Amino acid sequence: MRILFLGDVVGRSGRRAVLDTLPRLIADLEPDFVAVNGENAAGGFGINEQIFDDLLDAGADVVTTGNHVWDQRETLVFIGRRPELLRPLNFPPGTPGAGAGLFEARNGLRVLVVNVMGRVFMQALDDPFAALERELSACPLGAGADAVIVDVHAEATSEKQAVGHFLDGRASLVVGTHTHVPTADHQVLPGGTAYLTDLGMCGDYDSVIGMEKEEPLRRFTTALPSGRFEPASGEATVTGAVVDLGPSGLAESIWPLRVGGRLSQAMPPRRGEA
Secondary structure, three states: OEEEEEOEEEHHHHHHHHHHHHHHHHHHHOOOEEEEEOOEOOOOOOOOHHHHHHHHHHOOOEEEOOOOOOOOOOHHHHHHHOOOEEOOOOOOOOOOOEOEEEEEOOOOOEEEEEEEEOOOOOOOOOOHHHHHHHHHHHOOEOOOEOEEEEEEEOOOHHHHHHHHHHOEOOEOEEEEEOOOOOOOOOEEOOOOOEEEOOOOEEEOOOOEOOEOOHHHHHHHHHOOOOOOOOEOOOOOEEEEEEEEEOOOOOEEEEEEEEEOOOOOOEOOOOOOOO
16 A cells, blocks of 8 residues: 655645645555645635635545644635545544544545644643554554554654654554654654655745745844745745555655655655566
């Protein structure tokens, strides 16, 4: 089984790049399941239903989010009727939407996708480790699901790595999102879980984590806000990862993906050519 996961889509530039590139990636790489983090897709802050539909139409099977999930107020209304849009699992009970879902891949296998948010330097939500333990105990790899994907939306690399080791051997893939900078530590952990600390963003890298540089620079140099953050509008790089799983649902290989824009390019091998 092959999984493609794209990092945080940031603003119009990132959105256009994903909508243009994802169908070609699906044709070339032949993934069985596609996940996209879409929490910055609407003007850099949140996601609306039209953009969510556009991502599904482009080939995404599920869209994950994070701390900006409620920045577009309409999300509070439509997330309850759109199971393919996940918010962090460790929001308090009663929060609209779901933090996990069981989906059918293109090859007919069952894929559990779980979205959690870290607590280090982030909004204080419920314990993500306890939430993950409950979810994976209820739907374990090999019994309840043929593959398990976890999006850890977190600031601290240490917290993301801790989640990876916590789930090693119990998840197919653990990836980090949120920091918008792709890391170079893609690996298969000793227990068979594919891991990457951060997928990076699908956005313009001539920026400060996807935002036009002027306002962040002013705030860093003066300690005073003087305007709104605006998404950078130059050519975007689409970033993410591709993972091949064995019959057990554990990983055999993981490759980074970087297409277009300013970053050095990285294209995983076509299926069967690894």
